[in-house]
Amino acid sequence: MYKPIEVTEDIFYVGVNDRTKHLFESLWPLPQGVSYNSYIVRDEKTTLIDTVDICYSDLFMRKIRSVLGDNPIDYLVVNHMEPDHSGSIEFLVSRYPNIQIVGNKRTLEMLKGFYGIVDNVVEVKDLDEMSLGKRTLQFYMTPMVHWPETMMTYVRETRTLFSADAFGTFGTLDGGVLDRQLCPERYRDEMIRYYSNIVGKFGSPVQTALKKLANVGIDAICSTHGPVWTIPENITGVIALYDRLSRYDAEEGLVIAYGSMYGHTEELAEIIAGEAAENGVKSIVMHNVSKSYESDILRDAFKYKGLIIGSPTYNNKLYPAVDSLVSALQNRGLKNRFFGYFGGFTWADATARQFEAFAGAMEFETVAEPVIMKQAMLADVVEKARNLGRTMAQKLTSGTEVVQQV
Numbered sequence: 001m002y003k004p005i006e007v008t009e010d011i012f013y014v015g016v017n018d019r020t021k022h023l024f025e026s027l028w029p030l031p032q033g034v035s036y037n038s039y040i041v042r043d044e045k046t047t048l049i050d051t052v053d054i055c056y057s058d059l060f061m062r063k064i065r066s067v068l069g070d071n072p073i074d075y076l077v078v079n080h081m082e083p084d085h086s087g088s089i090e091f092l093v094s095r096y097p098n099i100q101i102v103g104n105k106r107t108l109e110m111l112k113g114f115y116g117i118v119d120n121v122v123e124v125k126d127l128d129e130m131s132l133g134k135r136t137l138q139f140y141m142t143p144m145v146h147w148p149e150t151m152m153t154y155v156r157e158t159r160t161l162f163s164a165d166a167f168g169t170f171g172t173l174d175g176g177v178l179d180r181q182l183c184p185e186r187y188r189d190e191m192i193r194y195y196s197n198i199v200g201k202f203g204s205p206v207q208t209a210l211k212k213l214a215n216v217g218i219d220a221i222c223s224t225h226g227p228v229w230t231i232p233e234n235i236t237g238v239i240a241l242y243d244r245l246s247r248y249d250a251e252e253g254l255v256i257a258y259g260s261m262y263g264h265t266e267e268l269a270e271i272i273a274g275e276a277a278e279n280g281v282k283s284i285v286m287h288n289v290s291k292s293y294e295s296d297i298l299r300d301a302f303k304y305k306g307l308i309i310g311s312p313t314y315n316n317k318l319y320p321a322v323d324s325l326v327s328a329l330q331n332r333g334l335k336n337r338f339f340g341y342f343g344g345f346t347w348a349d350a351t352a353r354q355f356e357a358f359a360g361a362m363e364f365e366t367v368a369e370p371v372i373m374k375q376a377m378l379a380d381v382v383e384k385a386r387n388l389g390r391t392m393a394q395k396l397t398s399g400t401e402v403v404q405q406v
C-alpha cells in the first residue's frame with residue numbers, strides 16, 4: 001500500500017512514473033523517463049484532477065485508493081485531453097460510475113469523440129467557480145497551451161494551481177515529488193526541452209495565459225509532468241522561464257548544428273566555434289545533426305541567443321537531417337536570434353539559397369556573410385568562417401540584447 005503524498009493540506013499527489021517508454025509522442029527521447037501527474041483534492045466533494053496514461057491505469061487506481069480507500073470520487077476535472085492525461089478516464093468511470101466529469105465545451109467535445117462519454121458531465125467556462133465544501137475551484141481557460149481545450153484549475157483557499165502541461169518537465173519523480181524533496185536543477189534543462197519540443201509553437205497563447213494568471217497568488221504549481229513547484233523562488237523561476245521562452249528571448253550562448261558526410265562541413269563548424277570561443281563566448285553547444293537528437297537541438301536553440309547552422313548540399317537541397325531541423329524551427333516560429341550559416345557543395349550549391357530563405361522567413365538577424373565552400377576549403381573560405389565566429393561573438397557578448405539565465 002502506498003503512503004499518501006500530501007502536496008498541501010488535503011491535496012494529494014496520485015501520479016505515476018514511466019521509465020519504460022523510449023520516445024514521448026513517439027518523437028522525443030526520454031532518457032530520464034517522464035511522470036504523468038494527477039492530484040486529489042479531498043473535501044466534501046472529493047475531486048480528482050486529470051488522470052494518467054492508459055498503461056498505468058491499474059497502478060493509478062491503487063494510488064487513488066491509498067488516499068481515499070473505499071470513499072467515492074465526486075468530480076474528475078479534465079484540464080487537458082491529450083491521451084497521456086485522459087487515457088485512464090474510461091477505466092476511472094468504470095470504477096466510479098457516478099463520477100461527474102468537469103471540463104469546458106472543447107473538453108466535452110473531445111471526451112465524446114475520444115471515449116464516447118456524454119453523461120455525467122459538467123461544463124465550465126472561463127473564471128467559473130465550483131465549491132467543493134471548504135474549498136473552491138476556479139477555472140482559467142488557457143487555449144493552445146498547447147491544445148485548444150487546455151485549461152488550468154485553481155484552488156483559491158490553498159493558492160494551488162493545477163497547470164496542465166504548462167511548467168511541466170521530462171524526467172521521472174525519483175522518490176520525491178515536491179521541489180523541496182528533490183534537486184530541482186536536474187529538471188531545468190528538461191523543462192526547456194519539454195517547452196521547446198511540445199509547447200514551443202505556442203508562444204503567444206502562453207503569453208496570454210501568463211497575463212491572465214499575473215495577479216493570481218500561487219503557493220504551489222501542480223503540473224501534469226515533473227515536480228510540484230512549492231518553493232517561492234522556484235515558482236517565480238519557472239514562471240519567469242516560461243515568460244522568457246514564450247517571448248523567444250534567450251541566454252548568451254551559441255548553438256552550432258551541422259550535418260556532414262565526409263567532414264568538410266564539420267571542419268568549418270570547428271573553425272567557427274573556435275573563433276567564437278576565442279572572442280569570449282563560453283557557452284557553445286555543437287550538434288552533429290546525424291547523432292544528436294533533434295529534441296536536444298531544439299532545446300538549445302530555444303535556450304541560446306546565437307544560432308549557426310551548417311549543411312552540405314544534398315541532391316539539390318539541404319542535408320536531410322538539417323532540413324528536418326530547419327522545418328522544426330520554422331514550425332515553432334523561433335524568433336529573435338543572431339543567425340549565421342555555412343555549407344559546402346561540389347557542383348551546384350543549394351545550401352545558401354535555402355538558408356537565406358529560412359533566415360528571411362524567421363525573425364533572425366543574419367550576422368555575417370555566409371560561408372560556402374566549393375569542394376575544398378580554400379583560404380578565403382577559412383577567413384569567412386573565422387569572420388562568422390568572430391562577428392557572432394561580438395553580437396553575443398555586446399550584452400545589450402541577451403537576458404540572464406533564469
Ligand SMILES: Cc1cc2nc3c(=O)[nH]c(=O)nc-3n(C[C@H](O)[C@H](O)[C@H](O)COP(=O)(O)O)c2cc1C
Binds near residue numbers: 259266312317347350
Ligand atoms: C548523396 C550526395 C548528394 C550530393 N548532392 C549534391 C548536389 O546536389 N549538389 C552539389 O553541388 N553537391 C552535392 N553533393 C556533394 C556534397 O555537397 C559535397 O561533397 C560536400 O562538400 C560534402 O560535405 P561534407 O564533407 O561535410 O559531407 C552530394 C554528395 C552526396 C554524397
